[in-house]
Amino acid sequence: MSVLKIAVDKDYYAPGDLIHVVCSLHNTELLLATKLEVVLVVSVELSNQVCTQGHGTEGYALPHGLQTNLSDATRLQTLVLWSSPNKIAGRALHPKPRTFVGVAVIPNDAVPSVLLASVGYDRAHISYSLRAELKTTSAFAPLRAMTPIAVVNPLPLPGPENPPLVLPIVPKDWSHFPLDIAATCNQTIYAIGSSITVNFTVTNLDRRDIKSLKISLIQRYNSFFISDLAKCDTLISETMTTIIPGHSSKTLSVLLNSEKASRVAPTTSYSFIQVEHAVVIQAFPAGLFTSTVPLAVEIPVVFVGPQQL
Incomplete structure (x- = not known):
């Protein structure tokens, strides 16, 4: 069994901060891989859950009955931590532990991570994640890993930056x-x-x-x-x-x-x-x-x- 893991250096980041990314690959079998890619993604999701007891149905709907499940995901940055010179046949990765490192950047205009919890909401959030994928040839299944990260706007310094x-x-x-x-x-x-x-x-x-x-x-x-x-x-x-x-x-x-x-x-x-x-x-x-x-x-x-x- 082969395992891909991804880790970062901090619990949360401010806009403009660097993210030091570490990907660990431990494959116990031979792999033919073409590329190891890490993507910084922002996801937005909003839905509310309602139950219609009389009809025995349950699902996501607006109060007036229109079905809704709003979601969106946007790639903010893509890192290539490793790639094979041969883009088609790939390169043989023999069984052994490997570590790959890279640096991503939180955009300066990034909005903060948000999780809304209220009666009537099932999901409502703005979230960020790093998604790693080891792309392989058709003979092997790709390996994937994901870690959530939190984006936080810092408090400005007192004085002119934060007046009464x-x-x-x-x-x-x-x-x-x-x-x-x-x-x-x-x-x-x-x-x-x-x-x-x-x-x-x-x-x-x-x-x-x-x-x-x-x-x-x-x-x-x-x-x-x-x-x-x-x-x-x-x-x-x-x-x-x-x-x-x-x-x-x-x-x-x-x-x-x-x-x-x-x-x-x-x-x-x-x-x-x-x-x-x-x-x-x-x-x-x-x-x-x-x-x-x-x-x-x-x-x-x-x-x-x-x-x-």
């Missing part, structure tokens, strides 16, 4: 409750697992009081690709019971600790997978208030770093 995010006063024309909100986050880009400091000022322009505020970190994905497959998760939520009288304002601060949040994916957009994050500030008036539009504003934020699975 300022959302100026945002007047909202709510039909039943006039309200202004000005907000500032301490950074624009955050590492997964880090805390977000939100400073904000709420100006109550109505005669009624505001009784409480809710500050949440949300994760929204695929909202502008296929609306039927869109999901929105509340990762963290903090409620502040504070009275803001009519025609007055109050400045507040809250710390959102994303270490408490599960299923945080990096912010990204590639092919048919999109992931967005935002801090949502929502106000709740005192007394009777009915409206189909919540009194809320969103502050977009970006998450980078390895996903916590």
Whole structure:
């Protein structure tokens, strides 16, 4: 039995990083081979699983019943670690262990690896892999090996590369409750697992009081690709019971600790997978208030770093 294995030097890589690849071949029988090739591939897959209990069927479908199983794979780079001068007859590889090495490069514009896990999804991911194949003549079966790799966008250095995010006063024309909100986050880009400091000022322009505020970190994905497959998760939520009288304002601060949040994916957009994050500030008036539009504003934020699975 002949075995082909592939290994890399790190657990995850940033765009532009080098991947040191090692392929090990241990053949216990004679092989006639023409080439050993390693391919860096990015794969995108999206499908949701639904069950129709009444008909006893199970499969992948959109909520309205259309079958779907979206997938795509793109070759980013091809390495030839070894090749025979004779492209047709190949070269005889007698039984013994062999090692082949090479270097691949993560593209500078590579998006991060993402795995989405939510109710209704069976598979939703952006993944990278290195696939090795020892191409042989027709008399022998080719040998293949694969190893997944993770691509992670690093957190930029503080200062001009990662300035605070300022959302100026945002007047909202709510039909039943006039309200202004000005907000500032301490950074624009955050590492997964880090805390977000939100400073904000709420100006109550109505005669009624505001009784409480809710500050949440949300994760929204695929909202502008296929609306039927869109999901929105509340990762963290903090409620502040504070009275803001009519025609007055109050400045507040809250710390959102994303270490408490599960299923945080990096912010990204590639092919048919999109992931967005935002801090949502929502106000709740005192007394009777009915409206189909919540009194809320969103502050977009970006998450980078390895996903916590």
